[in-house]
Amino acid sequence: MRELRLDNNSIGDQGAHIVSSLLNSATRLEKIDLGFNSIGSGGMKTLMKYVSESTCINxxxxxxxxxxxxxxxxxxxxxxxxxxxxxxxxxxxxxxHEGQRHITAGIVSNSGISLRNLTGFPLGAAAATLGLPPALENWTNEQLLKFIHLMWERVSHDQDPHERELDPLHFLPSLPGGEATSPKLLFGANGLPIADHIGPLDPATVVTVAKTVFASLGDNGNEVLSSEP
Structure with a gap:
């Protein structure tokens, strides 16, 4: 089974728990619709635990x-x-608003995220309150997600393993304005380079990378705004 549609069935939290337990064995499932089912925070927590561990849902x-x-x-x-x-x-x-900030923080902190489309609220406004470049506030969700992909791709592609060991900031010598950046900021909490890190990176790392990559784009991010996905 690759697709599960249970929208508009009022399954509630209990149904969400049951569905989540069944999903663990659905290793080929790619598409899930649980919209308009009166699922509360308890059921949502169970579902999101499944999502956090899934390698097939898209x-x-x-x-x-x-x-x-x-x-x-x-x-x-x-x-x-x-x-x-x-x-x-x-x-x-x-x-x-606070919930939007939580969700946006989760997205930008994931250096391996695949997300290209998110609806429900504007990510840019929330991202700007997290310390990311203020210009992102007026970007569409598609543009912001494209920028997030670019952020982490730059980190991954611009450093070979030898550079990561000797000079993790070789491609990011300083922040705009000349402020030096700490080498520790491009490593995850577990000591792995960002490219190898699984899970959320710390806020300081995210903000540093976002500001530096944004500054490198020129023309207020026109490269992201005008390029194809």
């Missing part, structure tokens, strides 16, 4: 299920770890 809709502060943290956790999901739909989830 399309997910939980639209129409209210996402409160606790549920938004679960979504953030899932997006900080998942490396297969390409599209996620969060329409009509009534996500508050």
């Amino acid at each position: 399309w997910l809709s939980v639209s129409g299920n209210p996402i409160d502060s606790e549920a938004s943290k679960a979504v953030a956790y899932a997006l900080a770890y998942n490396r297969s999901l390409k599209s996620m739909f969060l329409d009509h989830c009534f996500i508050a």
